[in-house]
Amino acid sequence: MRLLPLLSLLASLAIAPLVSAFGVTASGTQFIVQTDGGLVFIVESTTGDIHSMQFNGVETQDQSGKWSQISSGIGASCTWVQTGHSNNYIVVTCTTSTLTQYYVAQRNTPAIHMATYTTAEPSVGELRFIARLSRSVVPNGSMYSNIVGGTAVESSDVFLVNGQTRSKFYSAVQFIDDQVHGVTGSGIGVYMVIPGGGYESSSGGPFFKDIDNQGADQQELYFCTFDQNSGHTQTEAFRTGLHGPYALWFTTGAAPSANIDLTFWEGLSVSGLVPASGRGYIIGKAIGVPTTYNSDITITWNNSAAQYWARADSSTQDFTSPAMKPGTYEMVLYKGELAVGSQSVVIQAGERVTANIHDVNSDDTTAYIWQIGDFDGRPTSFLNADMITTMHPSDSRMHSWGPVTFTVGQQGSGYFPMAVFQAIGPVTIRFALQSGQGGARTLKIATSLAYAGGRPTITVNGWSGPVPPAPNEPNSRGVTRGTWRGNNQEYIVNIPSGVLFTGSTVNVITINVASGSSGSGFLSPNFVFDAVALY
Numbered sequence: 001m002r003l004l005p006l007l008s009l010l011a012s013l014a015i016a017p018l019v020s021a022f023g024v025t026a027s028g029t030q031f032i033v034q035t036d037g038g039l040v041f042i043v044e045s046t047t048g049d050i051h052s053m054q055f056n057g058v059e060t061q062d063q064s065g066k067w068s069q070i071s072s073g074i075g076a077s078c079t080w081v082q083t084g085h086s087n088n089y090i091v092v093t094c095t096t097s098t099l100t101q102y103y104v105a106q107r108n109t110p111a112i113h114m115a116t117y118t119t120a121e122p123s124v125g126e127l128r129f130i131a132r133l134s135r136s137v138v139p140n141g142s143m144y145s146n147i148v149g150g151t152a153v154e155s156s157d158v159f160l161v162n163g164q165t166r167s168k169f170y171s172a173v174q175f176i177d178d179q180v181h182g183v184t185g186s187g188i189g190v191y192m193v194i195p196g197g198g199y200e201s202s203s204g205g206p207f208f209k210d211i212d213n214q215g216a217d218q219q220e221l222y223f224c225t226f227d228q229n230s231g232h233t234q235t236e237a238f239r240t241g242l243h244g245p246y247a248l249w250f251t252t253g254a255a256p257s258a259n260i261d262l263t264f265w266e267g268l269s270v271s272g273l274v275p276a277s278g279r280g281y282i283i284g285k286a287i288g289v290p291t292t293y294n295s296d297i298t299i300t301w302n303n304s305a306a307q308y309w310a311r312a313d314s315s316t317q318d319f320t321s322p323a324m325k326p327g328t329y330e331m332v333l334y335k336g337e338l339a340v341g342s343q344s345v346v347i348q349a350g351e352r353v354t355a356n357i358h359d360v361n362s363d364d365t366t367a368y369i370w371q372i373g374d375f376d377g378r379p380t381s382f383l384n385a386d387m388i389t390t391m392h393p394s395d396s397r398m399h400s401w402g403p404v405t406f407t408v409g410q411q412g413s414g415y416f417p418m419a420v421f422q423a424i425g426p427v428t429i430r431f432a433l434q435s436g437q438g439g440a441r442t443l444k445i446a447t448s449l450a451y452a453g454g455r456p457t458i459t460v461n462g463w464s465g466p467v468p469p470a471p472n473e474p475n476s477r478g479v480t481r482g483t484w485r486g487n488n489q490e491y492i493v494n495i496p497s498g499v500l501f502t503g504s505t506v507n508v509i510t511i512n513v514a515s516g517s518s519g520s521g522f523l524s525p526n527f528v529f530d531a532v533a534l535y
């Protein structure tokens with residue numbers, strides 16, 4: 001039982017920091033790191049865990065025994081060195097056979113800079129850094145992931161608190177928009193900062209997201225970007241190499257900027273770090289994407305070693321990639337979250353390559369008789385889509401999932417459900433056709449994610465469409481975890497001549513969920529709609 005001596009040590013720290021100038025004091029198995037920026041932190045050298053993070057004399061690390069660490073701890077052994085540019089850096093290197101965790105103090109900076117180098121998929125469970133902070137010091141995190149006092153309603157990670165569903169998953173933000181997230185308390189803020197390029201060795205692309213925060217007995221703050229072992233709607237294989245750099249940043253409350261200068265890493269002898277001089281980048285223009293998407297165009301580059309992205313400028317549609325490692329990349333153009341163009345591009349160190357990319361649909365002149373939603377790879381505008389990222393579909397704040405009947409021309413897409421669940425029932429679409437609109441027609445159903453092999457099967461006025469094969473989708477819970485992002489699919493149903501009515505007789509299409517699996521309620525086979533159209 002070493003908690004008591006530790007607590008007394010910390011109590012003494014609170015009165016007078018043990019280290020008063022930038023540097024490290026080794027005390028027993030602990031490295032006590034003084035940043036001279038208001039932050040003193042302690043790394044346990046025989047595990048790689050962080051046992052203390054005092055900011056302006058306030059202990060932010062929870063002291064109940066679960067420390068800040070990768071996952072539940074990596075059992076590393078650590079060394080430290082004062083180095084870099086005028087010796088203004090302290091590098092604590094914590095090593096295991098396949099994972100090296102770097103903690104870096106930068107003189108006068110209230111932050112723990114970090115990077116995680118892997119040479120194989122580590123056996124630590126989910127590869128993520130979790131700061132386990134004192135709930136009383138930083139009580140305020142994401143309201144959607146504050147589970148204190150909750151009872152589990154799904155798995156052991158979705159809870160009901162005062163009639164509202166909460167989960168750590170509902171704190172997630174898509175990578176492309178997740179550079180700074182944090183928790184706050186009276187006069188203090190602790191933030192995870194993932195600057196541009198920090199997701200280089202993560203997986204899943206710009207629209208993937210994972211846990212940022214869970215407010216439980218401890219206030220947990222995550223850099224959960226590695227998508228390894230997690231089963232969190234993983235669409236790609238994991239990547240090894242240097243994950244990050246990222247930083248745990250301490251302030252008196254306000255969020256720090258994401259634009260932190262990380263060039264200092266280049267002087268620190270870090271495994272897997274490719275310096276700016278060893279990188280190249282790509283510039284170009286996105287061509288042919290409908291102008292309504294001008295501010296919603298994303299370009300990605302990936303291969304088995306790295307992933308990058310950039311948003312196109314909303315007025316010129318020009319883009320500039322981040323500084324990329326040399327290699328051959330698949331380059332993809334996204335309209336919203338839908339891939340609409342793809343090509344290969346090679347980049348070498350020191351190069352600036354120009355590569356324009358075209359929307360392959362820009363010449364498509366298909367005129368839809370009717371359309372529900374937009375084909376942009378996501379369910380935005382549909383019923384409950386505005387709430388699904390922050391609550392469970394069972395939440396009482398959600399509108400009824402029906403089964404819903406939707407009438408084309410009379411209802412906006414906000415009445416059309418964003419998902420169908422086999423056990424809840426189909427969605428029914430009613431519509432009339434004018435003379436000349438009958439005959440053989442095509443129904444296009446686009447989806448963004450499915451669970452348990454769910455895919456659409458339809459009946460039209462008593463005629464049954466085929467059952468499509470099971471989609472290639474992540475083998476994990478999906479939409480109940482607050483995400484719609486999977487592998488976009490398109491289902492084309494050829495409705496033969498003689499099935500559809502014209503004139504005053506209403507046509508009725510029902511869209512059911514086909515699956516070889518089963519399940520109950522919102523964990524029954526399901527899929528998320530992107531858009532539906534008849535032509």
Ligand SMILES: *[C@@H]1O[C@H](CO)[C@@H](O)[C@H](O)[C@H]1NC(C)=O
Nearest residue numbers: 138139140141143184185186
């Ligand atoms: C922060 O948390 C405290 C304690 O739970 C609460 O009283 C306060 O209202 C919260 N502040 C904000 C801004 O949410």
Ligand SMILES: *[C@@H]1O[C@H](CO)[C@@H](O)[C@H](O)[C@H]1NC(C)=O
Nearest residue numbers: 205236237302303304330332
């Ligand atoms: C690159 O991105 C595409 C589109 O998301 C994906 O299908 C592919 O698996 C990715 N490649 C790798 C090597 O992860």
